[in-house]
Amino acid sequence: MELILTSEAWLSAGLIFALRVTDMTLDTLRVLFVMRGRKSISWVLGFFQAAVYVVAIGSVLRDLSNPLNIIGYAAGFATGVVAGMAVEERLAIGHVHMRIISSRRGSGIAERLRLEGYAVTEVPARGKDGTVTMLNCSVLRKDIKKIRVMVNEVDPEAFITSEDIRPVRRGFWRA
Numbered sequence: 129m130e131l132i133l134t135s136e137a138w139l140s141a142g143l144i145f146a147l148r149v150t151d152m153t154l155d156t157l158r159v160l161f162v163m164r165g166r167k168s169i170s171w172v173l174g175f176f177q178a179a180v181y182v183v184a185i186g187s188v189l190r191d192l193s194n195p196l197n198i199i200g201y202a203a204g205f206a207t208g209v210v211a212g213m214a215v216e217e218r219l220a221i222g223h224v225h226m227r228i229i230s231s232r233r234g235s236g237i238a239e240r241l242r243l244e245g246y247a248v249t250e251v252p253a254r255g256k257d258g259t260v261t262m263l264n265c266s267v268l269r270k271d272i273k274k275i276r277v278m279v280n281e282v283d284p285e286a287f288i289t290s291e292d293i294r295p296v297r298r299g300f301w302r303a
Contacts, residue, residue, distance in 0.1 A: 141196035145204040147184035152208020220270035233283035234261020
């Protein structure tokens with residue numbers, strides 16, 4: 129128990145925690161860039177992630193008698209995943225396909241989105257309770273909140289979904 133209370137033991141665990149947070153943040157971002165087809169940045173992130181990982185795991189294995197090292201490693205892993213997600217969310221890189229379903233105000237929503245410069249495809253559809261308008265709109269991820277607010281202003285009852293996409297060819301893309 130004496131070993132755990134030394135400043136050296138705590139410092140070692142803190143360093144391992146920080147290395148692991150860095151490692152997993154880079155790893156999470158790397159995976160997301162891989163999914164978006166960004167090869168160069170994926171390579172750079174992978175290189176640095178692997179280098180930090182080797183230092184972190186080496187530090188843990190160098191002193192397995194200190195349980196704080198293992199705790200720091202595990203806590204750094206978990207924290208790094210969440211930190212990577214938060215960073216990626218703030219970067220909002222890529223495109224999404226938004227699907228908006230409105231039973232009452234589909235054309236009003238489409239008109240509002242078009243006024244703001246977004247391309248919208250209107251599709252008449254049948255829902256559980258009758259006719260609805262399904263709107264398809266492919267946008268930058270950073271615009272999701274803005275679009276959600278616009279849709280809500282026109283029809284607070286509208287159903288909205290989004291999914292990540294990778295543009296392949298042509299069409300209208302708001303820059």
